[in-house]
Amino acid sequence: ETGVTQTPRHLVMGMTNKKSLKCEQHLGHNAMYWYKQSAKKPLELMFVYSLEERVENNSVPSRFSPECPNSSHLFLHLHTLQPEDSALYLCASSQATGGYEQYFGPGTRLTVT
Amino acid sequence: TQLLEQSPQFLSIQEGENLTVYCNSSSVFSSLQWYRQEPGEGPVLLVTVVTGGEVKKLKRLTFQFGDARKDSSLHITAAQPGDTGLYLCAGQTPYNNAGNMLTFGGGTRLMVKP
Numbered sequence: 001e002t003g004v005t006q007t008p009r010h011l012v013m014g015m016t017n018k019k020s021l022k023c024e025q026h027l028g029h030n031a032m033y034w035y036k037q038s039a040k041k042p043l044e045l046m047f048v049y050s051l052e053e054r055v056e057n058n059s060v061p062s063r064f065s066p067e068c069p070n071s072s073h074l075f076l077h078l079h080t081l082q083p084e085d086s087a088l089y090l091c092a093s094s095q096a097t098g099g100y101e102q103y104f105g106p107g108t109r110l111t112v113t
Numbered sequence: 114t115q116l117l118e119q120s121p122q123f124l125s126i127q128e129g130e131n132l133t134v135y136c137n138s139s140s141v142f143s144s145l146q147w148y149r150q151e152p153g154e155g156p157v158l159l160v161t162v163v164t165g166g167e168v169k170k171l172k173r174l175t176f177q178f179g180d181a182r183k184d185s186s187l188h189i190t191a192a193q194p195g196d197t198g199l200y201l202c203a204g205q206t207p208y209n210n211a212g213n214m215l216t217f218g219g220g221t222r223l224m225v226k227p
Contacts, residue, residue, distance in 0.1 A: 004155075006155075031213075041219075042117075042217045042218060042219045042220070043156075043201070043203075043215075043217040045214065045215070048214070056214070090155050090156070092155075094213060101146060101158050101161055102146075102158075102203075102213070102215055103158065104148075104155035104156045104157070104158075105155050106153070106154050106155045107153075107154070107155045109153070
């Protein structure tokens with residue numbers, strides 16, 4: 001149990017659908033992250049939120065839209081995705097300052113048909 | 114762009130054997146973390162090394178950070194089937210007091226056969 005939960009664990013969506021991924025952390029952290037893990041690439045950082053403000057958008061297409069309403073919750077809104085967006089989407093959290101470790105959730109396995 | 118290269122990419126060994134996984138970069142990191150990931154799950158943090166030359170032990174796992182903080186190794190003694198998984202190294206750089214940025218290696222997929 002890492003203290004970071006993600007829902008849903010599995011998602012299948014068509015290219016015209018709109019869906020959202022949810023992440024919640026119970027560790028008292030104030031920075032949250034979205035990563036994409038594909039079969040043939042290293043883990044890729046997508047977005048960073050610190051103190052509820054977005055501080056990094058790693059050249060992610062606009063069909064991915066993050067939202068961080070408070071320091072415990074993080075969403076990733078998805079619309080008009082492509083099949084190549086199929087991947088494991090991981091959420092992580094950490095302290096914004098003074099901390100080294102990031103703690104990951106179990107991920108959402110997304111399949112775009 | 115900072116890159117971390119892990120080797121080997123795949124490793125299949127018999128129970129009881131020893132192995133070493135390497136993580137190399139041309140960049141300096143403020144710290145380096147090792148994670149293990151099992152299928153269908155997120156990475157789980159094993160250890161963080163911070164000081165150049167630092168060695169940390171976690172039961173049968175020994176982690177070392179290079180003197181120049183550009184590389185690291187993970188050595189497993191007497192591997193067991195429970196060690197099977199994807200091992201990831203990640204180099205950390207601070208980001209303007211707004212979290213820390215992790216650069217991940219490509220991973221080493223380890224299978225330990227009974």
